[in-house]
Amino acid sequence: MxxxxxxxxxxxxxxxxxxxxxxxxxxVQVLDLRWRVLDEPLSCSHQTLPSKSDEKPDxxxxxxxxxxxxxxxxxxxxxxxxxxNVFLVRKMATEPRLMRKGIGAxxxxxxxxxxxxxxxxxxxxxxxxxxxxxxxxxxxxxNGRIEMHDGEETPEMVKSTF
Ligand SMILES: CC(C)(COP(=O)(O)OP(=O)(O)OC[C@H]1O[C@@H](n2cnc3c(N)ncnc32)[C@H](O)[C@@H]1OP(=O)(O)O)[C@@H](O)C(=O)NCCC(=O)NCCS
Numbered sequence: 001m002x003x004x005x006x007x008x009x010x011x012x013x014x015x016x017x018x019x020x021x022x023x024x025x026x027x028v029q030v031l032d033l034r035w036r037v038l039d040e041p042l043s044c045s046h047q048t049l050p051s052k053s054d055e056k057p058d059x060x061x062x063x064x065x066x067x068x069x070x071x072x073x074x075x076x077x078x079x080x081x082x083x084x085n086v087f088l089v090r091k092m093a094t095e096p097r098l099m100r101k102g103i104g105a106x107x108x109x110x111x112x113x114x115x116x117x118x119x120x121x122x123x124x125x126x127x128x129x130x131x132x133x134x135x136x137x138x139x140x141x142x143n144g145r146i147e148m149h150d151g152e153e154t155p156e157m158v159k160s161t162f
Pocket of ligand 1 (some may be wrong): 037039072078091092093094095098099100101102103105106126127128129130131133134135137138
Protein backbone atom coordinates (compact mmCIF):
# COMPACT_ATOMS: atom_id res chain seq x y z
CA MET A 1 0.00 0.00 0.00
CA UNK A 2 1.54 3.27 -1.08
CA UNK A 3 1.51 6.11 1.42
CA UNK A 4 0.82 9.39 -0.34
CA UNK A 5 1.96 12.79 0.79
CA UNK A 6 -0.09 13.98 3.74
CA UNK A 7 -2.20 17.01 2.98
CA UNK A 8 -4.76 18.00 5.57
CA UNK A 9 -7.94 19.91 5.01
CA UNK A 10 -10.07 20.73 7.98
CA UNK A 11 -13.76 21.03 7.15
CA UNK A 12 -16.39 22.27 9.52
CA UNK A 13 -20.08 22.09 8.92
CA UNK A 14 -22.05 19.95 11.33
CA UNK A 15 -19.05 17.67 11.64
CA UNK A 16 -15.34 18.38 11.89
CA UNK A 17 -13.26 16.03 9.80
CA UNK A 18 -9.80 15.78 8.32
CA UNK A 19 -9.57 15.17 4.58
CA UNK A 20 -6.39 13.40 3.50
CA UNK A 21 -4.83 10.60 1.55
CA UNK A 22 -4.86 7.45 3.70
CA UNK A 23 -1.88 5.66 5.18
CA UNK A 24 -1.77 1.87 5.31
CA UNK A 25 -3.50 1.60 8.70
CA UNK A 26 -6.31 3.90 7.58
CA UNK A 27 -6.66 1.90 4.39
CA VAL A 28 -7.71 -1.15 6.43
CA GLN A 29 -10.66 0.96 7.58
CA VAL A 30 -11.34 1.99 3.97
CA LEU A 31 -11.84 -1.68 3.08
CA ASP A 32 -14.24 -2.12 5.99
CA LEU A 33 -16.25 0.99 5.10
CA ARG A 34 -16.43 -0.05 1.44
CA TRP A 35 -17.63 -3.47 2.48
CA ARG A 36 -20.35 -2.20 4.80
CA VAL A 37 -21.65 0.51 2.47
CA LEU A 38 -20.99 -0.84 -1.04
CA ASP A 39 -20.34 -4.59 -0.96
CA GLU A 40 -22.41 -6.07 1.85
CA PRO A 41 -25.70 -4.70 0.47
CA LEU A 42 -24.85 -6.55 -2.77
CA SER A 43 -23.94 -9.74 -0.82
CA CYS A 44 -20.29 -9.58 -1.88
CA SER A 45 -17.66 -11.33 0.23
CA HIS A 46 -15.69 -9.26 2.73
CA GLN A 47 -12.33 -8.21 1.27
CA THR A 48 -9.73 -7.71 3.96
CA LEU A 49 -6.84 -6.88 1.67
CA PRO A 50 -6.44 -4.10 -0.88
CA SER A 51 -6.96 -5.30 -4.44
CA LYS A 52 -3.99 -5.11 -6.79
CA SER A 53 -5.64 -2.14 -8.50
CA ASP A 54 -5.84 -0.29 -5.15
CA GLU A 55 -2.07 -0.45 -4.99
CA LYS A 56 -1.37 1.06 -8.39
CA PRO A 57 0.74 4.19 -7.83
CA ASP A 58 -1.36 6.36 -10.15
CA UNK A 59 -4.63 5.64 -8.31
CA UNK A 60 -5.81 8.48 -6.04
CA UNK A 61 -7.25 7.55 -2.63
CA UNK A 62 -8.83 10.14 -0.34
CA UNK A 63 -10.54 9.69 3.03
CA UNK A 64 -12.29 11.76 5.69
CA UNK A 65 -11.26 11.01 9.26
CA UNK A 66 -13.38 11.79 12.29
CA UNK A 67 -11.83 10.94 15.65
CA UNK A 68 -9.17 8.95 13.77
CA UNK A 69 -11.79 6.79 12.06
CA UNK A 70 -12.35 6.71 8.30
CA UNK A 71 -15.89 7.98 7.71
CA UNK A 72 -15.82 8.60 3.96
CA UNK A 73 -13.69 7.34 1.10
CA UNK A 74 -13.20 7.62 -2.63
CA UNK A 75 -10.80 6.36 -5.25
CA UNK A 76 -10.07 8.07 -8.58
CA UNK A 77 -8.46 5.96 -11.29
CA UNK A 78 -6.86 7.13 -14.52
CA UNK A 79 -9.16 5.79 -17.24
CA UNK A 80 -7.08 5.62 -20.45
CA UNK A 81 -9.75 3.49 -22.15
CA UNK A 82 -11.77 6.70 -22.41
CA UNK A 83 -8.89 8.94 -23.35
CA UNK A 84 -5.90 10.74 -21.97
CA ASN A 85 -6.62 12.92 -18.97
CA VAL A 86 -9.81 11.03 -18.07
CA PHE A 87 -10.33 9.72 -14.52
CA LEU A 88 -13.00 7.39 -13.12
CA VAL A 89 -14.63 7.75 -9.69
CA ARG A 90 -14.68 4.45 -7.82
CA LYS A 91 -15.68 3.15 -4.38
CA MET A 92 -17.31 6.39 -3.16
CA ALA A 93 -18.87 5.75 0.25
CA THR A 94 -19.75 7.63 3.42
CA GLU A 95 -20.47 6.12 6.83
CA PRO A 96 -24.30 5.86 6.87
CA ARG A 97 -24.82 7.74 10.17
CA LEU A 98 -22.77 10.65 8.76
CA MET A 99 -24.39 10.94 5.33
CA ARG A 100 -25.82 14.32 4.21
CA LYS A 101 -23.36 16.34 6.25
CA GLY A 102 -21.20 17.48 3.35
CA ILE A 103 -18.40 15.01 4.05
CA GLY A 104 -18.58 12.99 0.81
CA ALA A 105 -18.56 16.23 -1.17
CA UNK A 106 -15.32 17.37 0.50
CA UNK A 107 -13.69 13.97 -0.06
CA UNK A 108 -14.56 13.90 -3.76
CA UNK A 109 -13.63 17.56 -4.16
CA UNK A 110 -10.16 16.93 -2.76
CA UNK A 111 -9.66 13.80 -4.91
CA UNK A 112 -10.70 15.82 -7.98
CA UNK A 113 -8.19 18.55 -7.09
CA UNK A 114 -5.38 15.97 -7.03
CA UNK A 115 -6.59 14.55 -10.37
CA UNK A 116 -6.64 18.07 -11.87
CA UNK A 117 -3.02 18.59 -10.78
CA UNK A 118 -2.23 15.37 -12.64
CA UNK A 119 -3.84 16.71 -15.80
CA UNK A 120 -7.43 15.45 -15.52
CA UNK A 121 -9.77 17.16 -17.96
CA UNK A 122 -12.81 14.92 -17.55
CA UNK A 123 -13.94 12.79 -14.61
CA UNK A 124 -16.49 10.00 -15.10
CA UNK A 125 -18.74 8.45 -12.45
CA UNK A 126 -20.98 5.40 -12.84
CA UNK A 127 -23.64 6.33 -10.34
CA UNK A 128 -25.36 3.74 -8.17
CA UNK A 129 -29.08 4.15 -7.70
CA UNK A 130 -29.53 6.95 -5.19
CA UNK A 131 -26.17 8.58 -5.86
CA UNK A 132 -27.19 10.59 -8.95
CA UNK A 133 -28.25 13.68 -6.91
CA UNK A 134 -24.90 13.59 -5.10
CA UNK A 135 -22.95 13.63 -8.36
CA UNK A 136 -25.25 16.33 -9.77
CA UNK A 137 -24.48 18.40 -6.67
CA UNK A 138 -20.78 17.89 -7.48
CA UNK A 139 -21.23 19.21 -11.03
CA UNK A 140 -21.46 15.89 -12.90
CA UNK A 141 -23.95 15.59 -15.79
CA UNK A 142 -25.72 12.53 -17.17
CA ASN A 143 -24.41 11.75 -20.65
CA GLY A 144 -26.93 9.08 -21.64
CA ARG A 145 -24.57 6.10 -21.32
CA ILE A 146 -25.42 3.21 -19.02
CA GLU A 147 -22.84 0.80 -17.53
CA MET A 148 -23.55 -2.48 -15.75
CA HIS A 149 -22.00 -2.88 -12.29
CA ASP A 150 -22.67 -6.00 -10.23
CA GLY A 151 -25.86 -6.59 -12.18
CA GLU A 152 -27.07 -3.02 -11.64
CA GLU A 153 -27.55 -0.42 -14.36
CA THR A 154 -25.52 2.66 -13.49
CA PRO A 155 -25.96 5.87 -15.46
CA GLU A 156 -22.72 7.49 -16.52
CA MET A 157 -22.09 11.05 -15.40
CA VAL A 158 -19.25 13.32 -16.48
CA LYS A 159 -17.63 16.42 -15.08
CA SER A 160 -15.24 18.61 -17.02
CA THR A 161 -12.55 19.97 -14.78
CA PHE A 162 -11.48 23.00 -16.82
C1 LIG B 1 -23.40 8.97 -2.31
C2 LIG B 1 -22.71 9.23 -0.98
C3 LIG B 1 -21.23 8.84 -1.09
C4 LIG B 1 -22.81 10.71 -0.65
O1 LIG B 1 -22.03 10.97 0.52
P1 LIG B 1 -22.47 12.07 1.60
O2 LIG B 1 -21.31 12.28 2.51
O3 LIG B 1 -23.76 11.69 2.21
O4 LIG B 1 -22.71 13.33 0.64
P2 LIG B 1 -22.80 14.88 1.04
O5 LIG B 1 -23.43 15.04 2.38
O6 LIG B 1 -21.47 15.49 0.85
O7 LIG B 1 -23.82 15.40 -0.07
C5 LIG B 1 -23.59 16.61 -0.78
C6 LIG B 1 -24.85 16.93 -1.55
O8 LIG B 1 -25.16 15.89 -2.48
C7 LIG B 1 -26.59 15.74 -2.56
N1 LIG B 1 -26.98 14.44 -2.00
C8 LIG B 1 -26.19 13.56 -1.33
N2 LIG B 1 -26.88 12.45 -1.00
C9 LIG B 1 -28.15 12.65 -1.46
C10 LIG B 1 -29.34 11.88 -1.42
N3 LIG B 1 -29.36 10.65 -0.85
N4 LIG B 1 -30.47 12.39 -1.97
C11 LIG B 1 -30.46 13.61 -2.55
N5 LIG B 1 -29.35 14.39 -2.61
C12 LIG B 1 -28.22 13.92 -2.08
C13 LIG B 1 -27.17 16.87 -1.74
O9 LIG B 1 -27.30 18.00 -2.59
C14 LIG B 1 -26.08 17.11 -0.71
O10 LIG B 1 -26.10 18.41 -0.16
P3 LIG B 1 -27.18 18.78 0.99
O11 LIG B 1 -27.10 17.70 2.03
O12 LIG B 1 -26.71 20.12 1.48
O13 LIG B 1 -28.53 18.82 0.33
C15 LIG B 1 -23.37 8.42 0.17
O14 LIG B 1 -24.76 8.68 0.15
C16 LIG B 1 -23.16 6.92 0.09
O15 LIG B 1 -22.14 6.41 0.60
N6 LIG B 1 -24.13 6.21 -0.51
C17 LIG B 1 -24.07 4.75 -0.59
C18 LIG B 1 -22.96 4.27 -1.53
C19 LIG B 1 -23.08 4.87 -2.92
O16 LIG B 1 -24.14 4.88 -3.54
N7 LIG B 1 -21.93 5.35 -3.41
C20 LIG B 1 -21.82 5.91 -4.73
C21 LIG B 1 -21.38 4.82 -5.65
S1 LIG B 1 -21.54 5.32 -7.35
